[in-house]
Amino acid sequence: MPLNKQLLQRWLWGLGFLALFVLLAWRLESLATLVLLSFLVAYVLNPLATRLARLRLLGRTSATLITLVGLLVGFLAVLFVIIPEVIGEFKLFLTRLPALSERFTATATPWIERHLGLQIPDTFGSAFDQVAAYVQGEGSRLIGPASAIVGSVVGRTYSVLFAVVGTLMFPLFLFFLLKDFPRIIDAIDGLVPVRNRAAVREVARDVDRSLSAFLHGQFTVMLVLGTLYSIGYSIVGIPVAVGVGLLTGLLCFIPYVGAATGLVLALLLAALEMRGIGSVLGALAVFGVVQTLDATLITPRILGGRLGLRPLWIIVALMAGAELFGFLGVLLAVPTTAVLKVLVARTIDKYRKSPIYLSEESEPSPPPLSPADPANG
Numbered sequence: 001m002p003l004n005k006q007l008l009q010r011w012l013w014g015l016g017f018l019a020l021f022v023l024l025a026w027r028l029e030s031l032a033t034l035v036l037l038s039f040l041v042a043y044v045l046n047p048l049a050t051r052l053a054r055l056r057l058l059g060r061t062s063a064t065l066i067t068l069v070g071l072l073v074g075f076l077a078v079l080f081v082i083i084p085e086v087i088g089e090f091k092l093f094l095t096r097l098p099a100l101s102e103r104f105t106a107t108a109t110p111w112i113e114r115h116l117g118l119q120i121p122d123t124f125g126s127a128f129d130q131v132a133a134y135v136q137g138e139g140s141r142l143i144g145p146a147s148a149i150v151g152s153v154v155g156r157t158y159s160v161l162f163a164v165v166g167t168l169m170f171p172l173f174l175f176f177l178l179k180d181f182p183r184i185i186d187a188i189d190g191l192v193p194v195r196n197r198a199a200v201r202e203v204a205r206d207v208d209r210s211l212s213a214f215l216h217g218q219f220t221v222m223l224v225l226g227t228l229y230s231i232g233y234s235i236v237g238i239p240v241a242v243g244v245g246l247l248t249g250l251l252c253f254i255p256y257v258g259a260a261t262g263l264v265l266a267l268l269l270a271a272l273e274m275r276g277i278g279s280v281l282g283a284l285a286v287f288g289v290v291q292t293l294d295a296t297l298i299t300p301r302i303l304g305g306r307l308g309l310r311p312l313w314i315i316v317a318l319m320a321g322a323e324l325f326g327f328l329g330v331l332l333a334v335p336t337t338a339v340l341k342v343l344v345a346r347t348i349d350k351y352r353k354s355p356i357y358l359s360e361e362s363e364p365s366p367p368p369l370s371p372a373d374p375a376n377g
Contacts, residue, residue, distance in 0.1 A: 036332065038173035044215055045071065046181045064179040068171070086243040093239040093269075203342060211338045217302050218253055224298055225249040228290045229262055236282025239269045253334075255314055259294075263287045313337065 052063035226249020233241035248262025270279035321329030
């Protein structure tokens, strides 16, 4: 078979398998999300399990158990140390909410009614009466949407049950994937044709180096930013400061979105406290200081250029993944972008070393005229 036909056949087989994989992932989104999430966590934990397994007294199974127990202890530490603090702050804020609501009604309501022409109910009872009157007047129009909502809830029951089962199965999936991670990699490596194995391994090493450095670095950045925002918002007196700070750090894997979300929440809570402009300025100051530290010190030192992607490309990748495959697409967005970056960079490098790029051929210029040439005059 000619070389061009062989190459075309390989591309067709590759595209066929890729299309089949995308179709199965789309049709089995819940299961694919569970497996992929387990694989990503196993990928992150694999270096630690591998180092533990290299100890003389530990095998891969024991190293996997120790790694997962350590992960569980860390999760429980967050659950029983930080979460109660957030709940306590939230309860304290709820106890002060009626007084804050009265202050808001006394100050903001007259301005809204005077400038915007909106009638604000004086009490919850009057608000309920207004809602009841609206429902009675619009009852016939609400029947259709209400039926649709009920049907949607019934249709989602299976998804909810699968989510519960998936949560219970996640540790089991994670254990077996982490335990057999080296075997899985060896099995995939064994499927690569021998003549292409060296090149594929080189690409895989580049992808692994870029992706693992990014994931570990991004987790560290999220942890540092969440801690700094929690401390800063606590100092300036923002309600539920720990919760807002942790949420900000958790969302910082989406460039600009996490910091903006935390700032909006902090400003809303500061405004609702109605302690004056000081708390609002304090929230702005915390945001400015932490963002400056993040831009000049935290992210460059911890993450650096390990992935080499602009924030805009990460945002576009996350949005496209969410639009195409939902939560599964969000999980796949950054890893897929990292793989594509490595492949595109290597393709461009090969192109610049190819004869097509390096060729300097041009049309030959005519030889110079000799003195004896009649055309020379």
